[in-house]
Amino acid sequence: MDFGRVKTLLIIVFLLLNLFLGYQWQGLQQSVSIYAEPYADQVANLQRTFSAHNITMKASVPQAQPTMFLLRVQTNPGLFLTAAATALDIKPQQASEYSSGSSEVITSEGRFVMNEHGQYRLLINARYQPLIPRGRDGAAFVRKWLAKHVVNYGNYAMLSWKMSRGSGVASFAEVFDGYPIFSAPLRVYMAHDRITGYFQTALEITGSLDQRSVIGAASALLALAVFVDKAHINMDNTIQSVRLGYDSRMVQGHTWYVAPVWQVDSSRGVFEINAFTAETGVGAS
């Protein structure tokens, strides 16, 4: 057998095969590049789609696509006395002395209550309500006060500060892995330049399941466009912010699951898109 000739023949055959495969691969790259739209084009397409439904985009569209979890969370009613002592600035053993029932502590400074879902509410008596300095120092003062009066305050990050004529609400949320858990809020209420109290949901993360990559903000907004189209929601609306976090409105006893969501804040309400499945719903306004 003339191995030299066989080799030559095989070289020609493989050369032709590679040319064919190379041509196919190049075609594939071109078709994929059609789907992999540049970010700017995606945003432009979204704005066009939204404008058909009278929605204006006044928010930047994040590009991050991190891996996140389905989190199992629970409230911890056992933390109540510690939370009450921190809120009312008393010692933990004093909290049980001042307690009225198993979910209320009352002192001269105020009243600290836990509801059936394990959420805390502090109401400060008028003469003990701290005065907030006007101007930029206000937020810093509130943070400093919260650090002293809110249990696990270090787990929270500020989401918004809405203050007008000395009254308003500062919103915080518990953070996991750098992302806010919207269903674990800390809302601080202010009136006449004073802190009047707060509402807090403190969650413990008891499991992080199903780690996977989330959909991008552009895909989430596209899912929102499909949602408003299907539901015939065509009133004037403005998207003010798009942010990634965890949330669930499926609260079940003291243990439930929170899913990663893209939260889209608009003038008509807060839309939430599940960042794993792209299911869209409307959260609390």
Next chain:
Amino acid sequence: MKKHLAMPRVVEPVKTVALAILVCASVLLSTLLWTGTPGQVTIDRPTFFSSPLYGRRQEAGDFVLPQSIGIWTRANELFRLGGTSATAAQIVTALRQSRFVSGVLKKGTEGNISPIPSSGPYLVFNYGNLLYDGSLWALAMPVHGNLPSIPALGPVYVTPGSKTATCIMSFATVGGVYHEVLDNVPHSLFADMTPNDQAVPYEQIPVNHALLHLPYAGIMMRVDTWTLAQPVASHIIDSYFVDPSLIQNVRGSKRSTFYSDGTRGVRVQDGPFGNVLTYRSPSSPVKGFKQSMAQSLLTTVPFIDSHGGFVGSDVLQGMRQLTSSSETELEFSDMIDGWPLFGSLDRISVRLQNGVVIWLNRNLPYLGMELSQERQRILSGTQLIAVVGQKTLRGVTNITLGYGTVALTESTVECVPVYLLKFRGRPSLYLDARTGKPFFGTGM
């Protein structure tokens, strides 16, 4: 000579190396092609994980039917036709073939103007509250021409017109009574105004300031025993989630299990007939958003179709707007022989908000196969009132004849004729239509 001998020694190793490179390149390119081909990327997969259909698919138009049709004869006798009877279907089909000519609103208040014709013959269509916002007219009565979408706040009356093949349709609406003239009406409509054997003789009985419509004579009705069909719950639970691999279950108690993916939830709990499924997708209202009854129905029917389907001769029993929560509630229930099946068996309750289904409740077991049937005579309206007594009937607003359910075993149920009495300011009451005694059914 020297040069000639050196060539094969150099060429053959080069060819070997080139062949090896080409083989590797072909393997590499094949792998790239295999792994690089993009799969179909879709967002929101509403039907991919749909449950196997254990009921039937329906169209939205199938549900915009009259619950019953009253026939008033020339001699002013009243007969009732079940909304799902063959004659009722013929009447509706005949009306749908007619053509809209003109319409006029006669202004007035409820006290001084009425849509009820002064004498027979005429037909009374009871659509419940389905025509309250007028958006379902196109499905209820798709006559040719420009039929206006005017809300009908009560029954719709149809009388023969003064000219051949014409009729007049009248109904109470906001600010008065609306009269429409239709022409091209098939002759069969007027023929159907003569009662046949599907029509049950009825009478109007005044009781405590209410005018009740009840059977004139003691008619024969079915007393049936049915098997309960039990679909597999797990397939149906999966269908409520976009990605079933994310479903986590939390056992609430021995009698209830809750499934959630963090966004939606399904609770399966023990009920009177077996498993009861409740789906929730919590939501808040979008400011200023309103949905018509037609849009609500057109969203709900495909949703039920893709989550098990309808299981009986389902009718849309009612639809109401819950103004406090901006929700719309729809209730579907079964019919037996043109009479409503009362209670929770074969009932599907749905709530929508922002144009999507956010809550659904249904029994998973449903009426399967009929095992036995017999016919028994029931009390007429007059006999019922005599048996029950005026004292019990104080505050009564309506009495409806239908069927009630009694679970005989875990897998069989008996359907018996019952009267449902509705009162002003107190709970409803079921009476056995054969004896007039209180009826304590299962799931009622």
